[in-house]
Amino acid sequence: MNPQWQNRAASRRRDPRGRDYISVKDYCFWFGQAQVLKGLNLDMQKGSVTAFIGPSGCGKSTLLRSFNRLNELNPQARHRGDIAIEGLSIYDPAVEVISLRKRVGMVFQKSNPFPKSIYENVVYSLRVAGENNKSILDEVAENSLRSAALWEEVKDRLGESAFSLSLGQMQRLCIARAIANEPEVILMDEPCSALDPIATAKIEELIHELKVKYTIIIVTHNMQQAARVSDSTAFFYTGNLIEYNKTQEIFLNPQNDKTEAYVSGRSG
Amino acid sequence: MKAIRKNSQVSGKGEIGVWFSSLGLSLGLLMIVALLGVIAYNGLSVFWPKRVVQVEFDPQSAPDLGSRSAVAGIITSQKVKSQESPEEWRLFVGNKDQYGISYSYFDRDSLLKVTQPEDLLVLERTAYGKAIGYPEHISGPSGELVSAEHPEFAERLGSLVRECQDRGKEIRKLETREIGAIHEALENLRLQQLRLERQSELSSKDREALEKIEKERARYESLFTTLATQARSLRDLQTSHKLQYRLASGEEIDLPIGEIHRFFYPNQIGFWGRAAVFCNHIKEFLLSEPREANTEGGVFPAIFGTFVMTLFMCVIVTPFGVLAAIYLCEYAKDGVFVRVVRIAINNLAGVPSIVFGVFGLGFFVYLVGGTLDELFFSLRLPTPTFGTGGILWASLTLALMTVPVVIVAAEEALTSVSPGLRESSMACGASKWQTIQRIVLPASAPGVLTGMILAMARGAGEVAPLMLLGVVKIAPSLPLDNQFPFLHLDRKFMHLGFHIYDLGFQSPDSEAALPMVFATTLLLIVLVVVLNLAAILIRNRLRRKYQIAGF
Ligand SMILES: Nc1ncnc2c1ncn2[C@@H]1O[C@H](COP(=O)(O)OP(=O)(O)OP(=O)(O)O)[C@@H](O)[C@H]1O
Ligand SMILES: [Mg+2]
Numbered sequence: 001m002n003p004q005w006q007n008r009a010a011s012r013r014r015d016p017r018g019r020d021y022i023s024v025k026d027y028c029f030w031f032g033q034a035q036v037l038k039g040l041n042l043d044m045q046k047g048s049v050t051a052f053i054g055p056s057g058c059g060k061s062t063l064l065r066s067f068n069r070l071n072e073l074n075p076q077a078r079h080r081g082d083i084a085i086e087g088l089s090i091y092d093p094a095v096e097v098i099s100l101r102k103r104v105g106m107v108f109q110k111s112n113p114f115p116k117s118i119y120e121n122v123v124y125s126l127r128v129a130g131e132n133n134k135s136i137l138d139e140v141a142e143n144s145l146r147s148a149a150l151w152e153e154v155k156d157r158l159g160e161s162a163f164s165l166s167l168g169q170m171q172r173l174c175i176a177r178a179i180a181n182e183p184e185v186i187l188m189d190e191p192c193s194a195l196d197p198i199a200t201a202k203i204e205e206l207i208h209e210l211k212v213k214y215t216i217i218i219v220t221h222n223m224q225q226a227a228r229v230s231d232s233t234a235f236f237y238t239g240n241l242i243e244y245n246k247t248q249e250i251f252l253n254p255q256n257d258k259t260e261a262y263v264s265g266r267s268g
Numbered sequence: 269m270k271a272i273r274k275n276s277q278v279s280g281k282g283e284i285g286v287w288f289s290s291l292g293l294s295l296g297l298l299m300i301v302a303l304l305g306v307i308a309y310n311g312l313s314v315f316w317p318k319r320v321v322q323v324e325f326d327p328q329s330a331p332d333l334g335s336r337s338a339v340a341g342i343i344t345s346q347k348v349k350s351q352e353s354p355e356e357w358r359l360f361v362g363n364k365d366q367y368g369i370s371y372s373y374f375d376r377d378s379l380l381k382v383t384q385p386e387d388l389l390v391l392e393r394t395a396y397g398k399a400i401g402y403p404e405h406i407s408g409p410s411g412e413l414v415s416a417e418h419p420e421f422a423e424r425l426g427s428l429v430r431e432c433q434d435r436g437k438e439i440r441k442l443e444t445r446e447i448g449a450i451h452e453a454l455e456n457l458r459l460q461q462l463r464l465e466r467q468s469e470l471s472s473k474d475r476e477a478l479e480k481i482e483k484e485r486a487r488y489e490s491l492f493t494t495l496a497t498q499a500r501s502l503r504d505l506q507t508s509h510k511l512q513y514r515l516a517s518g519e520e521i522d523l524p525i526g527e528i529h530r531f532f533y534p535n536q537i538g539f540w541g542r543a544a545v546f547c548n549h550i551k552e553f554l555l556s557e558p559r560e561a562n563t564e565g566g567v568f569p570a571i572f573g574t575f576v577m578t579l580f581m582c583v584i585v586t587p588f589g590v591l592a593a594i595y596l597c598e599y600a601k602d603g604v605f606v607r608v609v610r611i612a613i614n615n616l617a618g619v620p621s622i623v624f625g626v627f628g629l630g631f632f633v634y635l636v637g638g639t640l641d642e643l644f645f646s647l648r649l650p651t652p653t654f655g656t657g658g659i660l661w662a663s664l665t666l667a668l669m670t671v672p673v674v675i676v677a678a679e680e681a682l683t684s685v686s687p688g689l690r691e692s693s694m695a696c697g698a699s700k701w702q703t704i705q706r707i708v709l710p711a712s713a714p715g716v717l718t719g720m721i722l723a724m725a726r727g728a729g730e731v732a733p734l735m736l737l738g739v740v741k742i743a744p745s746l747p748l749d750n751q752f753p754f755l756h757l758d759r760k761f762m763h764l765g766f767h768i769y770d771l772g773f774q775s776p777d778s779e780a781a782l783p784m785v786f787a788t789t790l791l792l793i794v795l796v797v798v799l800n801l802a803a804i805l806i807r808n809r810l811r812r813k814y815q816i817a818g819f
Contacts, residue, residue, distance in 0.1 A: 070695055073691065099697075105696075106695040112688040114689065124693070128697060129697060161813070178696075181696065
């Protein structure tokens with residue numbers, strides 16, 4: 001990890017924003033002229049699972065991708081406001097994007113393994129960081145695959161192409177790939193949308209296990225899933241954060257009409 | 269059934285375009301198949317040994333054969349020019365040393381007698397092409413004779429021919445390799461001497477060195493004389509045995525066995541015998557050097573030159589084009605400059621190849637090559653080393669010519685790599701360059717190979733620019749051999765495309781060369797197809813390896 005980050009983070013640990021681990025403050029976001037996010041404020045706790053829900057096109061993915069600054073690949077992207085992790089702004093000039101992305105891993109909706117072997121997929125982030133020590137790579141590969149509950153299934157075929165895996169296995173491989181970096185936060189953008197119920201159940205189980213070590217933010221369209229896996233839930237609507245609360249509260253006792261309509265399946 | 273018919277009628281109405289498109293395709297295919305068929309038939313029939321006929325005629329009807337009244341030859345065409353005129357035969361009569369012509373024309377009606385004698389012999393000679401005649405006897409150095417009637421005549425002749433061919437190989441080795449090495453050494457000595465003599469003052473050490481050079485030279489020269497004598501005595505042996513044969517028109521000729529390349533009885537051998545000669549001919553065509561101003565023998569140096577040049581072009585053009593595509597596609601900001609560059613690239617693809625040839629001559633040969641010569645090979649001047657056409661400059665120029673193709677294909681391949689793949693890589697903490705290098709490039713390799721295939725298809729068949737850049741009719745040595753530094757990029761080279769042009773349009777007897785033109789054309793097409801197939805195979809393997817999961 002970037003030592004600079006650690007120093008900075010240590011010096012700002014007593015940030016007045018409190019002990020909230022990730023905090024989004026007045027965050028606005030545009031693609032070109034179109035405003036996608038309209039002044040969001042929310043804080044997330046360390047070691048929690050937060051679910052983002054909301055109708056399609058409301059900006060869930062955009063917000064998620066802001067946490068690791070992946071939106072910046074699009075030259076049209078602009079933002080205002082701030083996101084801080086552990087009290088340090090991710091837009092702080094001292095923060096390198098690459099070290100940020102190592103801290104904040106991501107799993108995509110479409111599981112897109114690299115056209116490489118299973119093993120090379122898992123250790124990819126270490127390779128790009130310049131790690132070539134075989135024993136270290138082996139260890140990380142095994143640990144990550146175990147954490148992603150994939151080790152038993154692939155331990156004998158690590159050299160095979162990642163495309164030989166089933167969709168559910170591929171998605172777990174992508175989780176293993178994200179874990180290999182030892183991130184602190186894992187972002188998941190609809191990780192189960194292409195999977196069957198059994199594979200989905202496996203991933204959900206996995207999320208429960210990973211929660212101990214990582215802070216997880218998950219975007220989902222599946223209300224049951226949000227209810228099952230998350231501690232808190234944020235409901236977005238056309239770029240606004242409508243309601244953010246404990247998951248139980250959101251589902252059993254929504255404060256906002258729109259939230260109620262959405263979680264009960266009457267709109268969206 | 270009814271419903272289906274109705275349906276097809278509906279879709280057929282007003283969709284004449286579909287018919288036209290299929291018509292266009294089938295027309296194109298038909299033309300390609302016909303062209304390939306003609307080339308393949310003519311190219312392959314060159315190698316098939318045909319029967320030989322002997323014709324007798326009134327001397328007046330064939331004035332170009334003088335007062336001869338009989339001749340043997342291979343019928344190469346029989347056609348009726350118009351209704352009234354009789355059938356006209358074209359006979360390949362060979363024996364160019366005697367007749368001075370290769371082909372003779374007869375009206376079928378003027379021929380008094382047409383026979384196919386069993387004992388006619390076709391001799392492929394190292395000079396003057398084929399001879400057709402009746403063998404009489406073989407005479408040895410001490411006057412002993414083996415008559416053609418002798419039952420073992422053919423075996424004896426065969427063993428003598430083989431013996432001479434082995435000896436010929438030995439002579440060639442002596443002359444090209446060993447004597448060539450001596451020439452090389454002498455040239456090096458000359459250059460050393462020149463370097464020393466150019467100094468204004470000679471130290472005693474220099475003088476010693478000069479003396480040493482002198483001694484060395486004397487040593488090499490005496491070596492040269494011994495080798496040369498050795499070669500000469502071997503050459504004498506080549507003519508010790510002679511074959512006497514009689515032409516159908518009566519002349520008797522003595523031919524040293526050393527000048528016989530191959531012989532066969534065209535009217536005696538059956539199908540398998542013919543097939544054997546056919547294979548032999550093809551083998552010779554592919555693997556040996558040309559003889560007699562390229563109209564006989566093989567085209568190996570041309571195959572090799574084409575192959576090396578094309579390969580070299582690919583090696584240069586692919587990385588170059590891919591790097592350019594990466595910059596254009598991944599890094600350049602869209603703007604006037606990039607748009608101008610794109611337009612320039614597309615226009616570059618349409619520039620006539622001869623223009624590239626002229627550019628290559630002016631820039632690579634004269635400017636770059638000339639400068640290299642001045643800097644590193646000044647002692648050899650005025651003999652140019654790199655300052656003249658050579659395989660390096662030809663490959664570079666062709667690479668320049670084909671680079672737009674590769675850029676366009678590579679750009680397409682790069683943009684078609686799914687953005688999700690790039691994002692995943694970046695999300696793993698990879699930099700943009702790492703992403704390109706480790707993910708995007710491998711995944712776009714099949715597309716890049718497609719570009720390379722297209723470049724190869726354009727580059728391998730190109731002749732015009734090469735004529736300015738070092739392609740020659742006969743190259744004394746290959747661009748790759750066992751002499752240090754093994755790869756001689758400054759050498760001139762032969763090329764199949766140029767070979768075709770030279771044979772068909774530049775040789776003194778272009779009619780005799782016509783079969784070779786077909787054969788060489790066929791070969792060039794086959795070579796391009798083989799190179800393409802190889803690239804396609806590699807591409808398919810890569811595709812399988814980098815296939816993107818299907819959803
Ligand atoms: N690259 C882009 N360029 C321009 N507009 C974009 C881009 N990506 C997303 N948008 C717009 O931003 C808005 C939010 O998109 P986003 O992908 O964040 O929605 P989402 O909530 O994730 O939807 P879904 O549930 O369908 O994934 C949409 O209106 C979309 O059209
Ligand atoms: Mg989304």
